[in-house]
Amino acid sequence: MYQQIADVIRSQIDTGQLAPGAKLPTEAELREEYGVSRETVRKALGLLVNEGLVVSARPQGHFVRRRQPMVFRPQAEFRERPYTPEMDAFVTEYSAEGREPRQEIEVAIVEPPADVAKRLRLEPGELVAVRKRVRYLDGEPFNTNDSYFPLSIVRDSEIMRPENITRGANEVLADLGYRQVRALDELYVRMPVPDEVHRLDLGPGTPVGVHLTTGFTEKGKPVRVAITTLPGDRHVVSYERRWEAPDGEA
Amino acid sequence: MYQQIADVIRSQIDTGQLAPGAKLPTEAELREEYGVSRETVRKALGLLVNEGLVVSARPQGHFVRRRQPMVFRPQAEFRERPYTPEMDAFVTEYSAEGREPRQEIEVAIVEPPADVAKRLRLEPGELVAVRKRVRYLDGEPFNTNDSYFPLSIVRDSEIMRPENITRGANEVLADLGYRQVRALDELYVRMPVPDEVHRLDLGPGTPVGVHLTTGFTEKGKPVRVAITTLPGDRHVVSYERRWEAPDGEA
Structure with a gap:
């Protein structure tokens, strides 16, 4: 009944x-x-x-439940402007006007979690620097982003400072000789663990998307793993795709 | 306690x-x-x-819980081979060997759901053809894919037949004069509704990812909306991204 x-x-x-x-x-x-x-x-x-x-x-x-999703657009990292008028319109429609972003940043040197160590192809015992960010909109926690870098690469760089990097961590890596030219994204869907419920103030029936990006240099060296945890009720993840003619065709 | x-x-x-x-x-x-x-x-x-x-x-x-995710790679639609060695390796590692895919296909002419009508920019009263597929691996339901097309475009095509289209529905659209050259993907994360729990045989604590693709012609006409429902315990969604130098740089 x-x-x-x-x-x-x-x-x-x-x-x-x-x-x-x-x-x-x-x-x-x-x-x-x-x-x-x-x-x-x-x-x-x-x-x-x-x-x-x-x-x-x-x-x-x-x-x-009122859903006011924020658009999470991983491709914006490598290219700020959308390729297509459709994405332009979509982002404009979804992006909530007048919401005030703010972030808290913490930096630490840690032993890498297993999934990070594997993707960065680290040697046993190798340490990583992690920048942990919680992003707020209008005072509410919206998502968390933890970015991991091999400590050997970033030890003396501004990546180690717990403050915003205006030009972006990717530009810092490029200056250090490790420009990322491509990335592999993985997206998992699961229920949150209690720590996430607490950090993100999640209500019942709120699963999370976990977006995991590994950035590679031209030579294929992985230099960064970024893990973004996205409460399902507050985000839509969006990508543009373009068709490419098979070789030989126009 | x-x-x-x-x-x-x-x-x-x-x-x-x-x-x-x-x-x-x-x-x-x-x-x-x-x-x-x-x-x-x-x-x-x-x-x-x-x-x-x-x-x-x-x-x-x-x-x-044992997770054996299948890789869902939306970019494969427009380009079968991965761009990068990293995606190649990733797909190889994740794709479960020896699993037997099978699908059930149903075709219907329906009034479009509101989210489909909006994305296809349909006039009030305009109907759509929908191909509903349930995909099985080793006899277990893995995901559902519902593809919607404006009925006016596909009425007399093989898209209306409830069987597999070997060359793909996109090639049929191209032959009809509506080649999709780009797509906009949206991914939502939420709990399943009872119908999805039933169709996909979902256990407790299993959220779903809902992947929504809109395909556009060169002129920007939307001609297809595909909605894929992905149980969180059985999938990882993956994309490749490439960095593009800003205009004027190498």
Whole structure:
């Protein structure tokens, strides 16, 4: 029975009959409408909360989750302007106006996590420098970005300073003789671990995307691994692609 | 207390002390080890199941979730071979050998969902053809792909037949005068709705990635929207990127 009630509300959300931000009927109203117990109503609402469709904001009640995704565009790293008018329009449409970005930066020298060591092809015992950033919009944590560099390369550079690098860490690497000319991106989708729930202030039913970039020099040496953790309710990841004619064709 | 028990097991999974596929101690063993009630043990295990780290396979017990992701590489659509040796190596490493792909295809003429109508810039009342595919590996559902085309374009083409198109739907569109030369990809991360749980046989704690591609002709006309639903435990989405020198530089 609680699943049927959830189905009705879910389809009202799907069709827009219940718009983002709208208040759901109260528990008492739902009990009356469906002639069911308080427990049944709570189970229905709990299901929708776990699906990420509804947020519970006691004592005010339950609301349709509002999604205001930020566009995360990995290609912007190597080329700021979009290639296509479609991406231009898309970014303009999605980018929330007037939101105030801010970031906290921490730098540390650490033993690399296994997935970082493997991608940087480090020797056992080799250390890395990590720049850990939490990015905020309007005071709310939006995503975290941890960038790892082989310590042997960046030891004496400004990458070690816990402040913003205006020209970007990639330009610093280039000056050190390690310009990244290509990158391999991996994107994983999973539930957050408690540390992420805490750092990113995640509600129930909020999975994360984990975007992992490895940057390579012309010679194929990996010099940077950046791990960005993106709460699903706050981001859309976007790429442009262009068709290339097979060799020999126009 | 149950959170502390979950923390211990989670960190054993993180460090690899409990490897993928390993059996966790039984409920009785955990009760004994931590001196807690059956209910506390169950809450700890339930938390890990909801985080997607552990699967419950009664009556055998609980196991560390095994992830065997398939590489989903959107760029392969426009260019089959990877650009870089890194992507070549990555695909080889991740692609599971000897798994048997199979797909079920259904074709229908429908009113477009709102997100499709918007991206295809359809007039009110305009219909679309949709090819719905469920892809299986070794008999297990791996992902779903729903491709939408303006009906006015594809009405008399082989896109309407519920069978595999060897040369690909994109070549059919090209023959019809609508070659896609670029695409815009969007990737969303969210919990599945019940229909997806059912179609994809998703366990608890399994979010999905929703990959939405819009294909455009040279003139910027959108002619196809493909929506791929990727269970988080079975996929990694991967892209290659290349740095391009700013205008005027080498």
